[in-house]
Amino acid sequence: MATESQDAAEKGAELVFHPMDQFIVKPLFGDGAVGLFTVTNVTLWMAITVICVIALLVLGTSGRSVVPTRIQSIAELCYGFIRKMVEDVAGKDALPYFPYIMTLFIFIVFSNFLGLLPGAFTTTSHIAVTAVLAMAVFLTVTLMGFFKHGLGFLGVFWIGSAPLPLRPILALIEVISYFVRPVSHSIRLAGNMMAGHAVIKVFAAFAPMVMISTGIGLLVTPLSILAITAIYALEVLVAFIQAYVFTILTCVYLKDALHPGGH
Amino acid sequence: MATETTAAEGGHVSPLSLEEAGKCVDSHGGAIGMPQLCGEWMGNQIFWLLVALVVIFFILSRIALPRIASILAERQGSITNDLAAAEDLKAKAVEAEEAYNKALADARAEAQNIVAQAKADIQGDLDEAIAKADAEIAAKSAESEKAIADIRASALDSVKVVAKDTAKEIVASMGSKADAKTVTAAVTARMKG
Numbered sequence: 001m002a003t004e005s006q007d008a009a010e011k012g013a014e015l016v017f018h019p020m021d022q023f024i025v026k027p028l029f030g031d032g033a034v035g036l037f038t039v040t041n042v043t044l045w046m047a048i049t050v051i052c053v054i055a056l057l058v059l060g061t062s063g064r065s066v067v068p069t070r071i072q073s074i075a076e077l078c079y080g081f082i083r084k085m086v087e088d089v090a091g092k093d094a095l096p097y098f099p100y101i102m103t104l105f106i107f108i109v110f111s112n113f114l115g116l117l118p119g120a121f122t123t124t125s126h127i128a129v130t131a132v133l134a135m136a137v138f139l140t141v142t143l144m145g146f147f148k149h150g151l152g153f154l155g156v157f158w159i160g161s162a163p164l165p166l167r168p169i170l171a172l173i174e175v176i177s178y179f180v181r182p183v184s185h186s187i188r189l190a191g192n193m194m195a196g197h198a199v200i201k202v203f204a205a206f207a208p209m210v211m212i213s214t215g216i217g218l219l220v221t222p223l224s225i226l227a228i229t230a231i232y233a234l235e236v237l238v239a240f241i242q243a244y245v246f247t248i249l250t251c252v253y254l255k256d257a258l259h260p261g262g263h
Numbered sequence: 264m265a266t267e268t269t270a271a272e273g274g275h276v277s278p279l280s281l282e283e284a285g286k287c288v289d290s291h292g293g294a295i296g297m298p299q300l301c302g303e304w305m306g307n308q309i310f311w312l313l314v315a316l317v318v319i320f321f322i323l324s325r326i327a328l329p330r331i332a333s334i335l336a337e338r339q340g341s342i343t344n345d346l347a348a349a350e351d352l353k354a355k356a357v358e359a360e361e362a363y364n365k366a367l368a369d370a371r372a373e374a375q376n377i378v379a380q381a382k383a384d385i386q387g388d389l390d391e392a393i394a395k396a397d398a399e400i401a402a403k404s405a406e407s408e409k410a411i412a413d414i415r416a417s418a419l420d421s422v423k424v425v426a427k428d429t430a431k432e433i434v435a436s437m438g439s440k441a442d443a444k445t446v447t448a449a450v451t452a453r454m455k456g
Contacts, residue, residue: 023298024288025307036306046315053319057327064330065340079331099324107319127296128305129312194299 015209017032019201023125023194031195041121049110049123057106078106082247093258100140101254104133105247111178112193112239124242125193127186137250145257156260187251192242196235203227419454426450 028039057078060071063153068076082102086094113121123129145153157174159167206224210217287301288294299302427450434446 010363019295020294020296021292022299024292024294025298025301025304034307036310038306038307040311041306042304042308043311046311046324050315050318056324057331058322061327061330061334064334064337066334066341068334072334075327076331079328079335082442099320101327102314102322102328103316103323106323114454123308123312126304126308128308132312133316150357190299194297235297 013206015212017202017205019198019205021236022121022197022201042123042126045111045114045121045123047116049107050108053106055169069239078102086251086254087247089248090255091258092253095253100248101247104250105243108133108189108246109240109243112243113236115193115197116235116239122193122197123233125190125197127190130186130190132183133189134182137185137253141250141253141257145260148258149260153257153260156256181253185246189242189246192238196231196238200228200231200235203231231233423450423454426454 010156025040025042026036027036028041028044032038034040048075056071057075059076060069063072065072079102082105083095083098086098090097111122111124112121115125145156149155157171157178159170159174162170203224207221207228209224210221287298287303289298425445429444430446430450
């Protein structure tokens with residue numbers, strides 16, 4: 001033990017890898033356990049998300065100007081983007097569900113981008129969060145499908161255009177894929193967010209290499225800083241794309257519920 | 264026991280005992296495995312997520328979305344209005360251009376009329392003046408002719424008188440007393456011939 005710590009002292013420092021520490025849920029006040037209603041960093045960052053949503057969509061549009069200000073035009077852009085997506089993918093009769101889908105999109109996109117701030121906590125990197133979002137979509141869509149079409153909703157599993165002998169097999173595959181939907185839906189988002197953030201942390205852990213070993217460090221430190229920059233740029237892209245993918249898949253599922261068998 | 268020794272070795276007097284923090288965080292406050300899979304935190308996350316979603320949903324559906332929809336509708340309306348107004352103005356401009364062209368054509372026609380009128384007037388005046396001048400010339404020439412005729416007549420008379428007198432004198436000087444009457448008759452006859 002003593003020699004080890006001496007070695008470490010001679011080196012001056014060690015590389016420390018804690019890529020997953022950024023995902024720890026902590027109480028904001030005090031050090032107690034995390035209960036159901038404890039105010040944690042999750043609460044903080046979700047509150048910041050809500051505040052950003054209000055700032056963009058409510059305060060940004062408070063001018064109601066015909067010629068929009070910059071923030072108002074961003075708000076209008078978001079509105080038009082999601083509304084057009086709902087209309088194009090799920091059809092005009094899906095428009096009553098537009099506020100619901102807009103809520104999902106705006107929450108995910110703000111959480112993803114806020115998570116990219118250094119030191120931030122990324123709420124959408126947690127499977128608990130994305131699973132709730134995905135299950136909400138899954139349950140809504142399934143219940144609505146049965147409510148609207150009764151047992152006719154099961155037609156979504158019966159591919160009318162396939163040859164008759166193949167239909168039972170396809171139906172089985174369709175049923176399996178239907179129930180896998182919420183799993184892939186949630187893990188896709190959480191996994192993407194978690195992986196990118198963890199990779200950034202790993203590269204960040206390599207960055208102080210020059211302080212430990214000058215020789216290798218001269219090569220490794222600039223490379224890892226470059227890698228952090230590159231991954232960060234990629235993450236900015238992923239932050240938007242994952243929110244987009246989550247939303248458009250919700251629209252696709254909604255279309256299935258509104259028009260089962262209408263391929 | 265084991266955790267206590269590691270905490271001691273790490274030199275931290277961590278306030279987080281395992282009982283408090285659960286099994287997701289080690290004594291240094293580092294994550295054990297994936298924090299995403301820590302069951303103890305999920306309830307908290309789900310609770311706050313539902314709160315956030317409900318808040319966002321109500322803000323969007325009650326305030327933000329209707330407001331943006333009304334802004335967009337208003338803009339669409341004003342664009343349509345402006346386009347209609349522009350169409351009106353364009354029609355008016357075309358109308359104005361037509362009126363202008365018509366006025367121009369009218370003015371041109373009037374100008375031509377005035378020119379023709381003036382020409383006719385001038386021609387009339389000219390004709391009148393020429394006619395007057397012609398009449399005057401005719402009158403003057405008639406007068407002159409009369410005067411010439413008078414002069415000619417008086418000259419003839421003078422010639423007659425002179426001829427008679429001369430003939431009388433010649434006859435007298437030739438020695439014979441001439442009858443005045445005879446001489447006159449003879450002279451007159453001769454002058455006629």
